[in-house]
Each structure stands twice: as structure tokens, then as C-alpha cells.
Amino acid sequence: MLIGIVGKPSCGKSTFFKALTLAEVAIASYPFTTIKPNRGVGYVRVNCADRFFGVQCNPREGYCLNGERFVPVELLDVAGLVPGAHEGKGLGNQFLDDLRQAHVLIHIIDASGSTNESGEPVPAGSHDPARDIRFLENELDLWYLSILKKPWEKFSRQAFVEKKKVNIAIARQFSGLNATESMVAGIIDALKLDSENATRWSGDELQGFATELRRRTKPMIIAANKVDAPAGRDNFERLRQMFPEYKVIPCSAESELALKEAAKKGMIEYASGNSSFSIRDESLLSQQQLNGLSFIKESVIDKYGSTGVQETLNRAVFDVLKLIAVFPGGLNKLSDQYGRVLPDCFLMPPNSTSLDFAFRIHSDIGNSFIRAIDVKKRLAVGREHILSSGDVIEIVSAK
Ligand SMILES: Nc1nc2c(ncn2[C@@H]2O[C@H](COP(=O)(O)OP(=O)(O)OP(=O)(O)O)[C@@H](O)[C@H]2O)c(=O)[nH]1
Numbered sequence: 001m002l003i004g005i006v007g008k009p010s011c012g013k014s015t016f017f018k019a020l021t022l023a024e025v026a027i028a029s030y031p032f033t034t035i036k037p038n039r040g041v042g043y044v045r046v047n048c049a050d051r052f053f054g055v056q057c058n059p060r061e062g063y064c065l066n067g068e069r070f071v072p073v074e075l076l077d078v079a080g081l082v083p084g085a086h087e088g089k090g091l092g093n094q095f096l097d098d099l100r101q102a103h104v105l106i107h108i109i110d111a112s113g114s115t116n117e118s119g120e121p122v123p124a125g126s127h128d129p130a131r132d133i134r135f136l137e138n139e140l141d142l143w144y145l146s147i148l149k150k151p152w153e154k155f156s157r158q159a160f161v162e163k164k165k166v167n168i169a170i171a172r173q174f175s176g177l178n179a180t181e182s183m184v185a186g187i188i189d190a191l192k193l194d195s196e197n198a199t200r201w202s203g204d205e206l207q208g209f210a211t212e213l214r215r216r217t218k219p220m221i222i223a224a225n226k227v228d229a230p231a232g233r234d235n236f237e238r239l240r241q242m243f244p245e246y247k248v249i250p251c252s253a254e255s256e257l258a259l260k261e262a263a264k265k266g267m268i269e270y271a272s273g274n275s276s277f278s279i280r281d282e283s284l285l286s287q288q289q290l291n292g293l294s295f296i297k298e299s300v301i302d303k304y305g306s307t308g309v310q311e312t313l314n315r316a317v318f319d320v321l322k323l324i325a326v327f328p329g330g331l332n333k334l335s336d337q338y339g340r341v342l343p344d345c346f347l348m349p350p351n352s353t354s355l356d357f358a359f360r361i362h363s364d365i366g367n368s369f370i371r372a373i374d375v376k377k378r379l380a381v382g383r384e385h386i387l388s389s390g391d392v393i394e395i396v397s398a399k
């Protein structure tokens with residue numbers, strides 16, 4: 001699974017990315033600081049099952065802090081997007097191609113209104129970030145349309161002549177964007193398009209189709225970033241009202257990055273997503289560092305409950321994509337052959353079954369599935385059993 005971080009130049013994409021990954025990436029106040037995409041690993045935060053069993057886990061990947069498990073997810077920070085990008089403006093559509101594989105997009109907005117649509121500095125509060133949301137949707141729609149249009153005539157005619165289902169032909173064309181046959185069939189149905197003969201679709205119908213396909217293959221959450229700045233709060237509240245179709249999360253990537261770096265150096269105690277932090281030893285910090293930390297506490301954490309960065313990532317994965325976190329474990333033994341307790345936590349699509357989980361662990365285990373056990377409830381369940389987030393599941397297989 002890949003999570004794309006998108007937005008206009010200088011909105012804080014790389015700061016957000018760095019706050020989650022601590023990767024060394026360039027951050028600066030001029031547009032197009034990032035040219036080549038940055039790929040890295042961030043972590044979603046879930047309740048670890050170790051608390052339930054009163055044990056201490058040893059994650060194979062990621063880490064666990066006091067029962068909060070941090071599970072790896074892949075992130076992609078791309079170049080800034082400007083109006084006209086789909087026709088090559090700014091850095092053009094190269095980086096749109098980088099986003100093809102993304103399953104969900106985090107759209108970073110500069111809620112402080114201190115950068116214009118090209119990411120250039122303007123007086124604080126003078127640019128309306130609501131405009132940035134519509135322009136980004138529009139650019140993505142035009143990009144989808146351009147991918148669809150190029151081969152459209154040829155493959156819509158071919159599908160018609162060969163009496164192939166239109167949805168299968170389109171899903172194949174868009175498989176790189178994560179489109180599926182059933183998704184395409186659903187859109188054709190919802191928009192009442194001609195499912196027999198796609199050569200009859202009008203230009204508007206094609207655009208409508210591209211927009212709906214974009215919505216389904218690239219669902220989006222909005223991080224109203226820079227809420228620490230003066231106009232941030234008003235803009236965030238307005239955006240939340242104006243865009244009920246999106247989850248809009250108040251966010252200060254710069255604050256999260258400062259806290260993560262201070263925690264890494266041992267100055268403070270802090271886990272991503274916490275609603276507080278504590279200073280280990282005030283006498284070891286400079287006055288400037290103390291001022292910085294008290295600014296973050298007063299103007300971000302106390303006002304919004306957290307820096308919003310972890311919440312944005314979590315909600316992208318658990319509320320937008322609706323994934324569930326499931327732990328493999330045994331009724332008699334929670335550890336693997338190396339003695340690691342609850343070593344794995346898998347993120348699974350919604351409505352995954354025991355059998356899906358068995359295949360996720362290993363195809364051999366899926367193929368020789370006998371039954372599963374819900375270890376928390378100590379209950380045997382069948383292959384069709386639908387899993388819930390937080391489940392610990394043992395697979396009994398012939399292998
Ligand atoms: N006040 C404030 N400034 C921030 C925040 N996040 C980022 N910035 C600043 O915004 C500027 C741009 O940050 P970047 O992370 O480089 O932005 P970007 O979106 O990656 O920019 P491009 O790579 O050029 O597209 C830098 O000066 C950051 O320090 C924040 O939460 N609050």
C-alpha cells in the first residue's frame with residue numbers, strides 16, 4: 001500500500017513526510033524544493049494486542065511504545081503541483097505519474113494562507129486555501145482524462161467490435177491506477193453510461209467518468225497544515241465547513257518534526273500522536289529550545305489536541321481506506337520461532353476473511369487452510385469469518 005503526499009509547492013509536504021519518516025529530505029520556503037519524489041516508511045498507530053494478553057511484544061517491523069504499536073506504511077512525497085500541471089506547467093505531469101500507484105492521497109494545504117497557488121510567499125492570510133482544494137481535484141481529473149483519452153477511440157471501438165465488456169477493457173487500461181473491473185462497472189452503472197458501446201460516450205460523459213474514477217482510485221484526506229500560524233485556525237474551521245465531503249485535519253508538520261527530533265535526541269518524551277510531551281531535564285535545554293517547545297504546546301497541542309500529523313496518517317489508512325490491523329498469534333503461543341512475541345501486525349482491506357488472512361501470511365498456508373482461531377475470544381472460526389481490527393488470529397493449516 002502506498003500513500004501519496006500531494007499539494008502545491010511550499011505547503012509543507014516534505015516537512016510532513018520528514019516528520020513521519022525522519023528521512024533526510026530538503027525543506028525550504030521556495031517553490032519546487034522537491035523535484036524527485038521521496039519514498040520512505042512512516043508508521044500508523046494502533047492499539048497493540050500485547051496489552052490484552054499482559055505481555056510485551058517484539059515487533060519485527062516498526063515499534064511499540066507502552067501498548068501503542070507503530071506499523072509501517074509506505075509514503076511518497078512528490079513535487080509541488082501547480083495549475084496547468086497536467087499540460088506540463090511547473091514540473092509538469094511527470095510526478096503525476098509518480099502518484100499512479102498511490103492508494104490514498106494526503107492533500108497538504110497551507111492553512112496559513114501565506115503562499116499563493118504557485119507556492120510563492122504572499123502576506124499571511126491573503127491567499128484563500130479553499131481554492132487550492134478545487135484546483136488540485138481539477139488537475140487530477142484532467143490528468144485522468146488525458147490518460148483515458150489517448151487510447152480511447154481505439155480500445156472503445158475494439159471492445160465494441162469484439163463484444164468485450166467495456167468495464168474489463170477500461171479496468172485493464174487503468175490497472176496501474178488501481179482500478180478494478182467491479183469498480184469500473186459500478187461507475188458505469190452509477191453514471192448511467194452506455195455499457196454496451198463506449199464509442200457513444202460524449203466528451204462530458206468521459207470527463208464525468210474520469211472524475212468518478214479519480215475519486216474512487218485516489219480517495220483523499222486534507223491536512224490543514226501550518227495551523228500554528230495566525231490565520232491557520234480560521235482557515236481550518238472554514239475549510240472543514242466548506243468541504244464536508246472530506247476529512248479535514250488541523251495540522252502542524254513543523255511542530256511534529258521538532259518534537260520528533262527532540263525526542264530522538266532524548267530531550268523530551270513523546271510518541272507520535274500523543275496529546276502531550278514531557279521535558280526530561282529542563283537544565284539541559286537552551287532558552288530558545290524551551291521557548292520553541294512552549295510555543296508548540298500552547299499554539300498547537302493545547303489548541304488542537306495533537307500536532308495532527310499522526311492523526312492524518314491514521315485516518316487516511318483507517319477511516320478513508322478502512323483498513324483493519326490484524327495480528328497473527330497462537331492460542332498456546334503468541335511468539336514466532338525466534339521467540340518474538342506478536343511479531344507482526346498486518347493491515348488488511350475491509351471485510352477481509354480468515355482465509356484472506358491465511359493467504360496474507362503465506363500462500364501455502366492459505367492453500368492448506370483448515371480453520372482459524374480468534375485467539376482473544378478463544379473461538380474457532382471458519383474461512384468466511386470476517387475479521388475486525390485488533391483481532392489476533394491463529395491459522396490451523398495442513399502445512
Ligand atoms: N509555520 C509553519 N511552517 C511550515 C509548516 N510546515 C512546513 N512549513 C514551512 O513551509 C516551507 C515549505 O516546506 P516544505 O516542506 O519544503 O514544502 P513542500 O510542500 O515540500 O514544498 P515543495 O517541495 O517546494 O513543493 C518551509 O519553510 C517550512 O519550514 C508548519 O506546520 N508550520
Ligand SMILES: [Mg+2]
Nearest residue numbers: 013014033034
Ligand atoms: Mg518538498
